[in-house]
Amino acid sequence: MKLVKLLAFFLLISSCGNKDPDQKIPWGSKAPIYTTHAAAMERSEFLIDQGYEFFYDDPENPLLFHSQKGGTLGLVFRIDGELIQNVKDYFHAPQIHESYPDMVSFSCFPKEGIEVKGIFLVYSSKIAIQELEFINHTQNAVAVEMIPFVSNPYRTFREVDKHGDKAIQFLHEKYPDSWSLNQGIPYEDSLQNTWFFSEKIGHWGSFSSFDGEMARPSFGFDLNRKSSHQIFGRAYDKGERLLENGADARIMVSSPNDPRFILTENSPIWGSPVPSIDFAGLFRLELGNFPKQVSLKSLSLIYYNLNRSIGDQLRMESPLPNQRIDFNAKKEKNFQFVKGIKSKTTSDGIQISWQALPGSKSYKIYKRTYPENGFYELLTEVQSESFEDKFDSFEGYYGYIILPVGDFIGVHSEEVFTFPKADFNSWLNNHDMSISSDHARVIATILPFDLSSKNSKKVRIGRRIDSIDHKSINLLNEVQNLLTLDFEPYWNYNKELFANVPSLSSRNEEVLLLYKSAWNMMRQVMYPPEGRSPYNYYVFSREPTWGWGHGGQVFHESITMLAYAFLDPESAMNSQRVFSDRQYDNGYINYRTGSYLDEIIEYNGQLTSSAPWYSWLNWEIFKITQDREFLKEMYASSKKFYNFYISERDADGDGLLEWGGHAILESVRDALVAVWDEVGWPSNFESIDLNCMMVMEAKALENMALTLGLQEEAAYWRKDHEKRAALINQVFWDEKNGFYYNVNKADNSFTFKTENDLKRDEIIGFLPLWAGVADDAKARRLVQKLTDKDQFWRKFGIPSLSAADPFYNDKGYWNGPVWVEWNYLIFKGLKDYGYHQEAAELTDNIAAVMISQLKQNHNLWEFYSPDEDWAGYHKTYIWAGIINRMLMDKDKR
Incomplete structure (x- = not known):
């Protein structure tokens, strides 16, 4: 009925x-x-x-x-x-x-x-x-x-x-x-x-x-006290994504030699207004909250998640300040905590009761005085399931936790407070x-x-x-x-704004909703001129917000402008002007730029820039907008930026460039990179990715000069990128494996510490397709490796590292997940070399996981698993919007 x-x-x-x-x-x-x-x-x-x-x-x-x-x-x-x-x-x-x-x-x-x-x-x-x-x-x-x-x-x-x-x-x-x-x-x-x-x-x-x-008070912190002995780490394996409230987890630190005092997830953090456990599965604890008489030579740490019923227990010996300690939360261990807590406040105290816990021998009652203390002090130990505390009224309030004792790992209860x-x-x-x-x-x-x-x-x-x-x-x-x-x-x-959006040939409703979603998200992260920025600019996300994702623009995020410019050409051009407006006289552009931010990271005497997707972006945006005034501005700025890179990123003067400044940040691939983590620091290597980028920068400068009628300058840029392309094929290509790799800066070999340790099949080895430097024979070898299902041709896109590499983790960071904007570069390379079917299949594979995640959580993510229906770590992420350019260009020949 x-x-x-x-x-x-x-x-x-x-x-x-x-x-x-x-x-x-x-x-x-x-x-x-x-x-x-x-x-x-x-x-x-x-x-x-x-x-x-x-x-x-x-x-x-x-x-x-x-x-x-x-x-x-x-x-x-x-x-x-x-x-x-x-x-x-x-x-x-x-x-x-x-x-x-x-x-x-x-x-x-x-x-x-x-x-x-x-x-x-x-x-x-x-x-x-x-x-x-x-x-x-x-x-x-x-x-x-x-x-x-x-x-x-x-x-x-x-x-x-x-x-x-x-x-x-x-x-x-x-x-x-x-x-x-x-x-x-x-x-x-x-x-x-x-x-x-x-x-x-x-x-x-x-x-x-x-x-x-x-009832819970707000999480505690003290900005007036500098951190004296903070430890931090992950509460989950690296492949996990935590979307739960931090209140669903508990952390306890105690000294086995002195059980009188403990710290919990409610103990305040010093120097930062952050909770002990955040939404990303990270935790931090300020050990300075312990009374001075507590020795930190030997500590016990317990982590437990109530929703997932997983936990871990660690023993630490003399932890150092800012030491990282990762839990490996599993279900195997026997954790127990009391439930069914009831409390009643009276005029002169509090009455607390709880359900009996099978196997419990006794219950320790710990008490904390708010807001004075960050530690919990053992008040008493009882055998019954109830307790009453008497106290005089005062300006603060008390918190109580119950810790069961038995042949199990005891986890403290939720905290009971004396306020109504x-x-x-x-x-x-x-x-x-x-x-x-x-x-x-x-x-x-x-x-x-x-x-x-x-x-x-x-x-x-x-x-x-x-x-x-x-x-x-x-x-x-x-x-x-x-x-x-x-x-x-x-x-x-x-309606009028989004009427500018090109229509798709696809009539698949789910694809069209992905297309609509990406346009909405890209537009949403735009801010108007404010602060130090005379132009509109973007952030990575506006809800939720996290520090570096809300600070301002970076070149690699601006690849998204190659889609966004079809929606609002003027806004896309102005976003690029944010960079040129802050440019130094020597051509340097800082790493991240926003309305209230100029992130300049000096490292070993060098200023960190961002990966050089600048001239190329300016040229590609001009191709959409056809605004010659923009082209004139950006040609002058792009020349200066190119010359900065050439002069500052070729330490050995051999015509090939290496990453500089804080090289890991500058390279974009800033964590869990096979070569960075297991071989050496990026500035030790001539970089295949950086040199491909510089080929595309010079090609863009040539096209700009030709459009502006500057024939002699165009010839100069053409000679420049042709020379670099020849060097790339001479130095970085490995005929045996049919792939491009970084090389040792000292001798241009594939060996740094151990023989051929630089021969790691990373996504950067496909950038010669995007840069157009591979001849047809090399391109066929690259596509052969790319379409190998055991390596890169995975269910939901191209991973950042070959699945055959032992460092591969489909839910890691730069050692496995699908980064949509890097997949776009390969997509573009496939199209340029005539591999249209492969480019279309790649687009469909990425769209499939993005659509599935939109169905589940209605969001667009920083990256996606190539193997499973999974996404991480940050959501509402601007560069996921480049999928729209792939959808637009998929059927073009």
């Missing part, structure tokens, strides 16, 4: 007007669509910038607009007294009707006959607006309670208060990571929020937990009063209204974020005006 009703509602939905009349079929659960949204470039700013990831098809959660650090906006409904909270409870699950970088429209049926049409617009970096239109298709009037909430697992909200009858104000904190602090990038850490509504607030509350879990707790879900089921809690993780309100039969009602919710220093006596009036904002101009702007 329900199936019949669902079919009827499908027909009903299809008859309802969408915002885009050209888009008829909505995208339901697991559609391969990118769902992160941030403000349009012209309404964006760097210092305070909040984006959101739309979670619309997770059955175990409500409808959410999620952010990693800025707070998640959620929606719950109560209709005729029935609470409808998670997507699995909906009569018809949400569907997306249209999606652009800054806005999305969707619809759902929380209950049979009650439709909700939604629009979410990130109006600016500081303001987001939601509109929900409720439509009653039934024959009866219904009582509706719309229950919006904002939650934040990152840090608690502060100073929550209702203002008037249509707004709630609060503070939240959003701290930069250590990289951003070290670079001196400005930031706003304390932010005021105005959460405003078109309807009058009914009951409202702030809650210390979402669903009854123990209140949970959101309990309030949802008994909401006849308003609650205000300190250490608030959730804030919620009820917007009640009646909806008569066959009628509809629109409700709007907005959120504005400002610096805590921003003062305005008319702030509420300012935001209330946004509740009548007309959305139509914003839809029309996006």
